[in-house]
Amino acid sequence: MKNKLISLIAVFSLGVTAADNEIYVDQSGTGANIDLEQLGISNIIGGLNSTAGSVNAFDLDGNTMTLDINMIGATNKFLGDIFADNFTGFYEFTGGTNSFTIQVDPTDTYSSDGSNQNVQVTGSGNTFTLNQGTTAIAASLDLDWIIQGSNTTITSKIDIDNATNYMDIDGSDNTVTYTGTGVNASAGGYFWLDHTGGSRTFNIQQLSTQDNDWLKIISVGGTATSTVCVIQNDQGTSTGC
Numbered sequence: 001m002k003n004k005l006i007s008l009i010a011v012f013s014l015g016v017t018a019a020d021n022e023i024y025v026d027q028s029g030t031g032a033n034i035d036l037e038q039l040g041i042s043n044i045i046g047g048l049n050s051t052a053g054s055v056n057a058f059d060l061d062g063n064t065m066t067l068d069i070n071m072i073g074a075t076n077k078f079l080g081d082i083f084a085d086n087f088t089g090f091y092e093f094t095g096g097t098n099s100f101t102i103q104v105d106p107t108d109t110y111s112s113d114g115s116n117q118n119v120q121v122t123g124s125g126n127t128f129t130l131n132q133g134t135t136a137i138a139a140s141l142d143l144d145w146i147i148q149g150s151n152t153t154i155t156s157k158i159d160i161d162n163a164t165n166y167m168d169i170d171g172s173d174n175t176v177t178y179t180g181t182g183v184n185a186s187a188g189g190y191f192w193l194d195h196t197g198g199s200r201t202f203n204i205q206q207l208s209t210q211d212n213d214w215l216k217i218i219s220v221g222g223t224a225t226s227t228v229c230v231i232q233n234d235q236g237t238s239t240g241c
Contacts, residue, residue: 133159172198
């Protein structure tokens with residue numbers, strides 16, 4: 001127990017700048033259960049190109065990991081890399097103009113199999129980027145988005161392998177850009193987009209080459225200008241909208 005406690009202290013550290021809160025996490029090992037919560041504005045959970053007091057890190061490596069993120073406030077940032085197998089992630093954002101940029105296992109370290117992720121957002125003007133996998137390694141991914149608010153931008157690229165992606169969006173002037181690719185025989189992708197609101201822009205590409213893709217879009221709104229582009233391409237000639 002003594003050695004385990006020392007290890008946790010070594011890989012977790014919290015930093016507070018003059019005006020904003022910052023969390024620096026560099027974790028490796030099996031069975032981690034991580035719960036991070038920030039209240040207020042301009043906070044950062046570090047990684048990728050962190051700014052403010054530099055931060056960086058937010059690097060999670062391991063198997064059977066659970067990550068629970070709660071950010072309540074405005075102009076907050078959740079950034080970083082997750083390398084994990086049998087990974088469960090829950091991300092909750094309440095407030096406006098927040099940003100989320102996460103990539104899961106971009107170098108095929110743990111294969112990111114069995115990942116279950118849930119993104120819940122209440123607020124407007126938020127920007128989210130979630131990329132998972134490199135070469136059809138997001139096996140059995142279960143990804144759910146619950147978005148309540150306007151002017152939200154979601155960009156997601158998944159190298160799928162029997163993955164499901166569900167989005168429930170309530171609000172106007174939202175933009176969704178989704179690309180699902182896969183080269184394995186089991187790489188069929190399931191994407192369901194349920195939207196209610198005014199103007200919207202949807203750009204969806206499903207590009208599995210060895211299996212079938214499935215898409216369902218339900219969008220209910222007014223007469224505002226909207227753009228919906230869908231491409232399903234199974235090794236065919238390149239095309240676009």
